[in-house]
Amino acid sequence: MRLLLVEDDNHVAAALSAVLARHGFDVTHARSGEEALQALLPDTGAPFGVVLLDLGLPDQDGFEVCGRIRKRTATPVIMVTARSDVRSRIHGLNLGADDYVVKPYDTGELLARIHAVSRRTVPGEPGPEDQETGADDPLRLGPVLVELPTRQVTVNGVPVPLTRKEFDLLALLAQRPGVVFRREQIISEVWRTSWEGTGRTLEVHIASLRSKLRMPALIETVRGVGYRLVAPAA
Known part of the structure; x- marks a missing residue:
């Protein structure tokens, strides 16, 4: 599965990308909101199965990026952020995020959530x-x-x-x-x-x-x- 990781911290992204690669994911790393939106354009290759979206991006707030992603694609979005308050969770889900994971997180937890949201969007397999x-x-x-x-x-x-x-x-x-x-x-x-x-x-x-x-x-x-x-x- 292709996975788009939107994370401005290169060290965090490198470590997470290595883990995801070991579990069979083809990871593309975007360092900003605009870079992520460009990666999601239809002419950039096979579609992504999941987007992991950090909220603290250098060019625009992750909530805004999520809203723009949802307008152009139904690709599942998992927000991965240090913002743990309930209002942020609700706001993210209202914008169309499929899940919300708070840092620091267990890698096994994140992998389980990725598989959970991707199961309903497998090509040819209808979701609920x-x-x-x-x-x-x-x-x-x-x-x-x-x-x-x-x-x-x-x-x-x-x-x-x-x-x-x-x-x-x-x-x-x-x-x-x-x-x-x-x-x-x-x-x-x-x-x-x-x-x-x-x-x-x-x-x-x-x-x-x-x-x-x-x-x-x-x-x-x-x-x-x-x-x-x-x-x-x-």
Whole structure:
């Protein structure tokens, strides 16, 4: 798999590139946001399987780079950064990042996350976002309408833009309101992995959904078990 590493620290990039190469990745190193965007142009060779994006770049903020990447390609983006606050995580995921890893990290953790996000974008293999999640009829949850075929969500008729994983997560919970989904089950069905480290990503996606829908009580946390969707009154 070709992998684009966007990192301005040459020492960090060299060490990580060596590790990734030992695990079979063909790594291209970009030292700035503009260099990364140029590398993603369609005429620069075979497409990349994953982008590892540092946020502290010399020419522009990594969040801006992520937004520009998402406008031109669906290539999975994993943000790799020292910014550990929840607001940064949510902001990155809202911009279209597929995952968020905080430095310092375990190499095995990073490799697992790379494989997890790349599995759903293997050429010819449909990801969860391309599969039917149930009947084609819209799911009505009080003022919330979830349209599975078009992957659109509205609240009181107003469209709510969601990332791919946010929609997959909401659609899963919405098909069985009131039913508690175990964390492991959600991770397995939405992220297609059983790796426990994905749990933090799940929490961030839940927080982002509650914020975007402006209905914090819609998704209830069942302590020690998982989450369930509480259908509001119309």
